[in-house]
Amino acid sequence: MKIALDGMGGDFAPANIVAGAIEAARAYPDTHLYLVGLESQLKAELRKHQTADISSRLEICHASQVVEMSDSGTDAVRRKKDSSISRAVDLVKTGEAVAVVSAGHTGAAVAACQIKLRNLPGVSRSGIACVMPTEKGLFLLMDAGANADSDPEDLIGYAIMGSVYAREVLGCPHPKVGLLSNGTEAGKGNNLTKACYPLLQNAPIAFHGNVEGHDLFDGTVDVVVCDGFVGNIVLKTSECLARNMMDWIKKELSANPKRQIGALLSYNAFRSIKRKTNTDEYGGMPLLGVNGICIKSHGNATPKAIKNAIRVAREAVLHQVNAKITAEMSRHHETQSSQTPPQPAAT
């Protein structure tokens, strides 16, 4: 399986990307990885590692430009035609790779995929699906930040695509979908969610109704649908709070010797929580809805996160997520047109 990596994307690129690629190449012997970016830098990074056993499956593809965090997403794709993310997406477009993984500029990665790969048939807008932990397991938040402003039809698409992903990849046989709102009652919401609600009731998904912030980590639903502005804020707020709480606990536990001994004895408990809330474990977030597999990893991705993002890309390919999304979207549009009463011909 050939996968393209944006070798220059992320706060610790190319070092962590190359190190993660090496881990993945060893873990998945059928994987061939394209390292896309500045050849000299990628070669220098590779030389820091022992790669004799996997060197035939690590292939550098030179790209002369790098997207900076200060670039606008769409502009970056239009102006920097030889950037690492553009070239990596090109490899998917031409069929040389089946998936692309990037820890770089989210807007640029989304724009490159949306512009170059286009949407799957029937999809109005692609969105980022983010896996998050609950008490009992996981839930999928979508859209976690691909599009700041959305139409009701976009959110219906997120609900359908999220359900497919939860079922096919996360192993949840009958995913329940919740619409993220400011209250659980059916009448609650803003203009967007109020317009969405009746459409979700008629979509080919198991619609639970509105969910609020209080329900997210309790496992009430398996897929949480919202626009990318709200989703991005929820994702980053949760990450920030989880990190801060662990820091506060660490600080409190080191406040005196008695607590320090207590902390030593209960060390494994914190490791387990840290693992649950560590984004590196989840690896990457698929951009669902584009005609190709694109996995977005965190800007501060560690080698482990990159390896896990490659795992996520493999899972999406192996479970034929895109074919199943296309089938579900087609089913949705058929149901819709059968529900629409025949229109009188224009006179």
Added chain:
Amino acid sequence: MKIALDGMGGDFAPANIVAGAIEAARAYPDTHLYLVGLESQLKAELRKHQTADISSRLEICHASQVVEMSDSGTDAVRRKKDSSISRAVDLVKTGEAVAVVSAGHTGAAVAACQIKLRNLPGVSRSGIACVMPTEKGLFLLMDAGANADSDPEDLIGYAIMGSVYAREVLGCPHPKVGLLSNGTEAGKGNNLTKACYPLLQNAPIAFHGNVEGHDLFDGTVDVVVCDGFVGNIVLKTSECLARNMMDWIKKELSANPKRQIGALLSYNAFRSIKRKTNTDEYGGMPLLGVNGICIKSHGNATPKAIKNAIRVAREAVLHQVNAKITAEMSRHHETQSSQTPPQPAAT
């Protein structure tokens, strides 16, 4: 100082409201509390306590109706004219009380205040200000859920009112204001926040720029401005995650005897974190912008939360928050009109 309590609002009303009122009456000897609601129930609750020392300052005002959580906010105010929340707000409107405290239906409390008390001069929309903890101290999130859909001018008002509250009540001399967005760069945002950004640059506040979820609990800014849909989701998501993380830790710490001993030794560390993340400590959220003081407490408010909500009401009154909001809003509108070039007369 006379304060009206919605005696029937909240999951544990009237028990917790009455118990909280008793605590507050003892803590603040200059306070006279109106317990508004079903007289028989309130009397029965009072009889469960020893109140001889404060009974002259606990006055029952009968109201025959109760707003249910299934009622719509505006409808509840229009149809249930003799509800406890309506009658409590009436006491503020007629000047018999200086503030109202409710742990009941947020929509009904907001609607009752907006309809009966009206806005302060110059305020386009009132919003709920919520105090939240950071590493170093506190920040104010506004609007935490009064209005699901907002205009840019509403958010400018939230920024000005939030700054006044942070300065006057929270003791932050020069509050920095951040606009909650999906990225920190100036160009990031949805249609609403992009329209707000330049207006905030010209408002009489210390505008920091965009903040994202990652910045919230780091103390980057003192006031975080957003629409009430987003604010409500951020508030509830944070509460849910904090509660779940404490539960996960508790579960992990009781997994084996070694960890249990560790947990015993470090018990005070967890108490300190729990205190920091316990909404009861903050007590209540002021609805800023209405012509009166209204403090909204949590639906599951404990007696302690009610007592603290009464403290928050007292602080808002003693610091003359509304007079200062009116002055700042007037300054804002004067600056705006001086910046607007003279318009040609209509022909």
